Amino acid sequence: MPETSIFNTSFTSDLDESARVQNEIVAELEQRGVSMGDLADLHLALEEGLANAVKHGNKLDSSKQVHVECELSEAGFFSIVIQDEGEGFDPNDVPDCTLPENLDKPSGRGLMLMRAFMDDIRYNDVGNQLTITKTCTIE
Template sequence: MSRNWQPLAHQIVIASDLQAARRVEEQLLSETQTHGYSRECTFAIRLALEEAIVNAHKHGNRKDPAKTITISYHIDQTRAIVRVRDEGQGFDPDAIPDPTVPDRIPLPTGRGIMLMRAYLDELCYNDQGNEVQLVKERS
């Protein structure tokens, strides 16, 4: 799972707070519109970004407002790359149970990573499991 990621164009560090995250999300999505991304593409980025931020806040930082979430991104005419990093211990994404298994279907949680994978062109995590990279090709 090792990644040699390059720095991205924008990096914003915010308190682990969903309201602050929404402002960054709106800024990022505004740039997708500037670059002519379709509604479907922008929707996919929004869905995945919201899920990644909620996971960072809730699971990574355990809702601790003293911790931070780092959102880095680069958007151009061909694709959007977004990274969301928390200060948590991290996790192994391969250890997350399959939410489509019959006994897990009634559960109200556990579908976020599956949704992100379905809507993105690429989804990967750093070795520690506390940073996710979202990639969406422009369409």
């Protein structure tokens, strides 16, 4: 299945920069005919994945970069690799916010939402590189 690189960039750890990159990727996916339903899900996952890299990975350190490689095949297979320059983390250490004792905690739901709306999300062993995939409908 031929995959086309649609985005390959690095940006400084800044939430405005993250929003800019996110919007550029979504605009490109829209132009390539990704359905509106899939676009909405991807927009959410991009927000969560990129914001996590900037805030939790690089801890908003402007000397650190976030690297993004994004592909979409003609058949609609989407993948994005988001790499930060932080120390990484173990996704298994993130508390389960669906447990009654954690239900009112105001953070920690980003991974859960990405898992719910994407086909697959996985971190590398270090925990500073996230790969997200989803098969999208192309209209």
